[in-house]
Amino acid sequence: MDQRSDLELIQEFKNGSNNAFNLLVLRYQEKIYWVVRRMLPDHDEADDVVQEVFVKVYRSIGSFKGDSSFYTWLYRIAMNLSLNEIRRKKTRRTFSLDDSTMQHESTDPLPVEQLEKEEQTRLIKAAIERLPEKQKKVFILRYYEELPYEQISKILKTSVGGLKANYFHAVKKIGEYVKHGL
Amino acid sequence: MSNMDCEKFRQLVLEKREGSISPQDEKILDGHLATCGGCREDFELIGATFDALRDVRDEEVPNHYFTNLLPRIHRRIDEGSRGFAGVPLPLWIQRLIAPGSAAAVLGSIVGLYFLLAPSFDPSTSGLQQLVSQVPREDLEQVAESVSYSGPLTRTMEPSQRLLETVASPASLSQNVDRDLVSDQLQHGHSFTVFLAGDSPVEDINEEDVDLIIKKLDQTSL
Numbered sequence: 001m002d003q004r005s006d007l008e009l010i011q012e013f014k015n016g017s018n019n020a021f022n023l024l025v026l027r028y029q030e031k032i033y034w035v036v037r038r039m040l041p042d043h044d045e046a047d048d049v050v051q052e053v054f055v056k057v058y059r060s061i062g063s064f065k066g067d068s069s070f071y072t073w074l075y076r077i078a079m080n081l082s083l084n085e086i087r088r089k090k091t092r093r094t095f096s097l098d099d100s101t102m103q104h105e106s107t108d109p110l111p112v113e114q115l116e117k118e119e120q121t122r123l124i125k126a127a128i129e130r131l132p133e134k135q136k137k138v139f140i141l142r143y144y145e146e147l148p149y150e151q152i153s154k155i156l157k158t159s160v161g162g163l164k165a166n167y168f169h170a171v172k173k174i175g176e177y178v179k180h181g182l
Numbered sequence: 183m184s185n186m187d188c189e190k191f192r193q194l195v196l197e198k199r200e201g202s203i204s205p206q207d208e209k210i211l212d213g214h215l216a217t218c219g220g221c222r223e224d225f226e227l228i229g230a231t232f233d234a235l236r237d238v239r240d241e242e243v244p245n246h247y248f249t250n251l252l253p254r255i256h257r258r259i260d261e262g263s264r265g266f267a268g269v270p271l272p273l274w275i276q277r278l279i280a281p282g283s284a285a286a287v288l289g290s291i292v293g294l295y296f297l298l299a300p301s302f303d304p305s306t307s308g309l310q311q312l313v314s315q316v317p318r319e320d321l322e323q324v325a326e327s328v329s330y331s332g333p334l335t336r337t338m339e340p341s342q343r344l345l346e347t348v349a350s351p352a353s354l355s356q357n358v359d360r361d362l363v364s365d366q367l368q369h370g371h372s373f374t375v376f377l378a379g380d381s382p383v384e385d386i387n388e389e390d391v392d393l394i395i396k397k398l399d400q401t402s403l
Contacts, residue, residue: 025252033248037241047247054255121238143235168192172224175231 002027006070013061021061025054028071031145032078038140039082041129049085053078068154075145075155079137086133120178127177134158135170142167188214191221199232 002009002023012020032053037046056077064073131139134156141152142163149160156163194211197203203211215222 022252025255029248029251033243033251034240041241043241043244047251050251051255051258055258058255058259117237120234124234124238164193164196168196168228171196171228171231174235175227178231178234179227 007066010061010064010070021058028074032074035078035140036082038144040085045085049081052081072154083133123178124174127174131170131173135166138163138166139170188221195225195228199228
């Protein structure tokens with residue numbers, strides 16, 4: 001594990017070191033993948049956006065002045081590119097039972113409890129996907145990434161009070177979707 | 183029960199669910215829940231939602247995805263930066279090309295605007311007509327490139343708005359904020375301001391245009 005800070009690596013990258021860029025990718029690729037994947041439930045779409053995020057970092061690192069932390073900057077790029085992708089493709093997809101992640105490899109019938117759990121999982125994922133953009137971003141950064149509100153506030157440029165309200169409404173909406181069905 | 187109590191409750195219920203609520207606030211919350219049926223329902227719903235969320239497993243990622251990602255990123259970088267005879271361009275040239283091409287494309291758009299301006303129908307916005315005459319791919323190229331051209335915090339949002347504009351030309355912003363123009367000019371972001379802002383585009387005078395074009399020329403390769 002490389003001990004150099006993000007800022008040190010960025011400086012080396014700015015000085016022409018591709019190895020420093022590689023280390024930054026390796027350091028953040030999983031985090032960025034999951035942020036994007038939760039915005040875009042399809043792996044191939046998420047993969048495309050993740051690559052684009054790092055290509056953008058590669059090409060625009062010169063514009064990173066260090067006013068915010070590198071991962072705030074990175075998250076912001078990931079969120080914006082994910083939203084662009086959603087808007088571009090107008091993906092308002094719902095998870096369906098034939099989704100590959102829902103298919104069972106075994107032909108044996110599943111216990112009722114497990115089927116209920118899977119149905120609930122399907123509903124929750126569909127509910128998250130249907131959240132309004134702002135609430136979805138806040139929910140993903142807060143619930144999955146467990147970022148402090150102050151950090152999210154820098155990424156999304158929204159007040160902490162506003163974020164808390166968004167998070168509350170997002171969780172409530174997911175609960176209502178699951179309770180009443182979609 | 184006052185609405186203010188219910189508003190405060192939202193924050194407290196999240197804090198309680200996340201385990202960060204103070205003992206005093208917890209007492210306030212419990213007192214409120216004892217008397218407010220609506221909030222009690224919300225509290226139970228949110229608790230049940232968090233419980234359900236805990237059971238959701240992550241999607242699967244294909245084997246070796248993360249080990250193969252870096253080479254694929256480099257391939258994409260190389261594909262976008264082939265020089266003569268397929269030899270990748272040096273990094274510093276690649277970094278210059280993106281803002282340069284954005285400026286060049288938008289420079290062309292600006293030029294086209296002023297060439298065609300006299301024939302525009304005055305009943306609709308000049309900018310709207312301009313965009314309707316610029317190939318969508320060119321606008322998308324600008325949108326893709328704008329964010330390479332300066333501090334990201336300043337350029338991502340206009341880029342975002344531009345994409346929205348491209349996606350829906352009818353809802354195109356007809357306005358440019360003059361303060362933003364001069365601010366952006368000072369920071370080298372002239373090519374983003376045509377597509378975002380708050381005051382009418384017609385308010386831009388010749389001097390502004392000269393400044394913008396001059397800045398675009400400086401930014402172009």
